[in-house]
Amino acid sequence: MSKISNIVDFLEAGMKAESLRQQAITNNVANMQTPGYRRIDVNFEQLLVKAMDSRGAAELDKITPQIYQPQQTPVGANGNDVNLEGEVGEMVKNTLRHKAYVRLLNKKYLQMEAAINVR
Amino acid sequence: MEVNNSFGPIDIAISGMQAQNKSMGVISSNVANAQSTDNGQGQPYRRLEAIFKADDDDMGGVTLEEIAADMSELPRILRPGHPDADEQGYVTMPNVDLPVEMVNLTMATRAYQANVAVLKRYQRMVETTLELLR
Numbered sequence: 001m002s003k004i005s006n007i008v009d010f011l012e013a014g015m016k017a018e019s020l021r022q023q024a025i026t027n028n029v030a031n032m033q034t035p036g037y038r039r040i041d042v043n044f045e046q047l048l049v050k051a052m053d054s055r056g057a058a059e060l061d062k063i064t065p066q067i068y069q070p071q072q073t074p075v076g077a078n079g080n081d082v083n084l085e086g087e088v089g090e091m092v093k094n095t096l097r098h099k100a101y102v103r104l105l106n107k108k109y110l111q112m113e114a115a116i117n118v119r
Numbered sequence: 120m121e122v123n124n125s126f127g128p129i130d131i132a133i134s135g136m137q138a139q140n141k142s143m144g145v146i147s148s149n150v151a152n153a154q155s156t157d158n159g160q161g162q163p164y165r166r167l168e169a170i171f172k173a174d175d176d177d178m179g180g181v182t183l184e185e186i187a188a189d190m191s192e193l194p195r196i197l198r199p200g201h202p203d204a205d206e207q208g209y210v211t212m213p214n215v216d217l218p219v220e221m222v223n224l225t226m227a228t229r230a231y232q233a234n235v236a237v238l239k240r241y242q243r244m245v246e247t248t249l250e251l252l253r
Contacts, residue, residue, distance in 0.1 A: 083137060085133050085137045085140060086133060086137065088133070089129050089132070089238070092129055092238065092242055093126045093129055096126070096242065096245050096246070096249070099246065099249050100249055100252070103249055103252035103253060104252060106252075106253075107252055
């Protein structure tokens with residue numbers, strides 16, 4: 001039940017969420033023609049906002065990404081609510097988030113390396 | 120739709136692509152039914168038009184408001200042998216004008232491409248910002 005406030009832990013949680021979301025998008029696209037299929041999405045950012053306290057720390061087990069089915073999306077003729085444009089948009093956003101996380105992590109490691117190599 | 124985050128332009132471009140996709144569906148229905156003298160209720164097919172609406176907040180993208188029927192006059196052509204012909208031998212045809220549909224199709228295609236261009240450009244912009252983290 002230890003709280004995390006370390007940026008590496010946050011980035012790890014974010015990258016896990018974003019990798020899970022990529023799987024959800026792949027699953028949605030694969031089931032684009034499946035009758036009755038409802039698209040799935042990953043809830044992470046909302047959990048993070050709720051779990052963070054005033055000092056910016058959060059409990060790790062409270063920010064585990066969750067898969068959920070959005071219920072408000074318009075359903076097509078065959079009971080399927082997957083929309084290719086929507087999934088492509090989610091994928092673009094996810095990719096950009098991934099890049100941001102990876103670069104931040106890289107920056108953090110470079111910082112550590114600089115600290116280690118100080119003479 | 121929430122657009123208060125940094126990915127707002129992506130959501131807006133996607134809403135434009137979705138809207139133009141629906142518009143293309145409407146156009147293909149019109150073209151396919153250009154000769155349909157019976158819409159299932161004994162009436163000729165009326166051409167449909169996709170009506171778009173800006174999302175109520177100031178920068179929220181676009182949504183399909185409704186698919187409305189074109190209530191303009193239906194042309195009548197002389198075709199006495201047709202089962203749907205009236206006593207004088209005239210058949211009421213759908214009010215679909217194929218050249219108009221082709222123009223609309225081109226416009227929908229270009230609008231779709233424009234939205235994709237916006238999406239791509241914004242993606243590149245964010246990537247440029249992320250270069251600062253290198």
